Amino acid sequence: MSIHPFNWGVIAPGRIARNFAEALAVIPQATLYAVASSNLQRAQDFVDEFDGQLALDDYQQLANDPKVDAIYIANPHRFHFDSIKMCLEAGKPVLCEKPLTVNAAQTKELVALAKANNVFLMEALWTRFQPAWQQVKSWLEQQKIGEIKLISSSFGFNIPRDEDDRLLNRELAGGSLLDMGVYNVSMSQFVTQSKPNKIVADGLVGSTGVDERSSVVMNYGHCASQFTCNFLANTENSFTIFGSNGHIRVPSMFWVGTQACLSVHGEPDIVEDFPFRASGFEYQIEEVMSCVAAGKLQSEVMSWQKSIETMQIMDEIRSQIGVRYPFLGE
């Protein structure tokens, strides 16, 4: 690690970026350096609140600033591709909110660019780095529940219907799959360490043309993962891995996992709590800083290949459900 603090830049200081800034505060080497928003006042307010140094109204200026060590991108996913591309072309390491892009072709293009430009790139799938999920991984590696047979998860809330909302906006790549289901998909990959060989999906496509519900079975051969994501009802929102000899559960809300529960047939249940040090984003941020310091271009935990696979799975699900994003020429 260099002696100077690790200077973070933030693109789009909205609600999610607050979690990022709160996490930075508990990482000694990390500094909130610069914040860029299309609205300068919003950038300045964020800088003031989270003790940053520089407010900008130009993303490119942020990417070009030689003092910036890495950039966190938090704009709507429709715009991730352009923002990431700009940062990578400026040689800046990138942590970008999930989903990394809106389809697999975009992700592949960015991965090729990161490779060509020798720049770090990672999808901000923070759940994978949380201590509770590391405990899940450890239990799986120890085969505590035997062979994995089934994964069951959900992510759903009855969200007041507002057709102007980003979530229902097809031009902004809305829909429950890309916004919520990305967690069900990515954490299924995390657990299985593989990709499905078959997918079947059903969905409810509402009047705005996006999936307000997606119900999916992913067949991994040795096991299957079944999930529903939706805007229509508050579902259970836990993530359970059923094995031949018991099950592991991360209770609601699984993507904010601070508890891991192990239930082995014939043994007392084990419940382990892992409270976050801050917002929970701190673990992925530390991963980025550690990878960049080590000269790595990607994280082994949230690798490029896994991001590509996530997007391929979501492409396939969207195709089966019939959700097309016209701005992609679909």
Next chain:
Amino acid sequence: MSIHPFNWGVIAPGRIARNFAEALAVIPQATLYAVASSNLQRAQDFVDEFDGQLALDDYQQLANDPKVDAIYIANPHRFHFDSIKMCLEAGKPVLCEKPLTVNAAQTKELVALAKANNVFLMEALWTRFQPAWQQVKSWLEQQKIGEIKLISSSFGFNIPRDEDDRLLNRELAGGSLLDMGVYNVSMSQFVTQSKPNKIVADGLVGSTGVDERSSVVMNYGHCASQFTCNFLANTENSFTIFGSNGHIRVPSMFWVGTQACLSVHGEPDIVEDFPFRASGFEYQIEEVMSCVAAGKLQSEVMSWQKSIETMQIMDEIRSQIGVRYPFLGE
């Protein structure tokens, strides 16, 4: 109701028939009259244990006995069609274990026969008649949880693998769908009071050619029902109905439902217990006796049409998963 006791005949006095006999004991008008098994000693043992009157080694003799008011059929489902047909042709009302047959064509043929012969016929989907499920129905009718958006259920156990077992035997129409999934399907129909307009299914077909796991999404338009049934892992085995304003859950094991839980947003949860009077079979038995006394040919709760739809759904799922029963010419 006639003054003389209602004389039940039993075909195939195995494990399930014990639940039937235990239930008869709490219904004052009902009598275990005759029991028929291919093994006379088994029939006699059952008659002795449950205070029956007549042991037979010939199903036809049971069907022809003028003293028999109705027959309960409990042999493996591969044989239901022939047994039901024989009883209906003898003019005997039938309560037959689920699934009623092994495909929809068989069910339709039997329904036509019941109609032509003016004889009562009902699938023994006992869950539909349980008081806890009647409470669920009542809550749904009162729209306690608003509009139904999602149904989630599972039925799975890690069953020690025995290739000689009926469950894995393709010649006996084995597989988790027909044995377990029939509950997930039929209770989804019970809840939605409709049939799916689209089904997507994935399964694991093992070395014996039957589904050891089936994972299904049934799209009902206004809502979807998602379930897994399997022989590989102990799943949650509850049945939850998510609405726009809360959820209703029948906890494990949902098909033996003695508890109904209502959770409405912003209100305290309500948990109601409905212990069975006997095995739980008493409620469907009373339905049969009541229908027969009233001269009805079918039950409104477990109607012919619902049995046909269950089989059509299972035909479609089997087709998608690739489970064929050669004895059906598939």
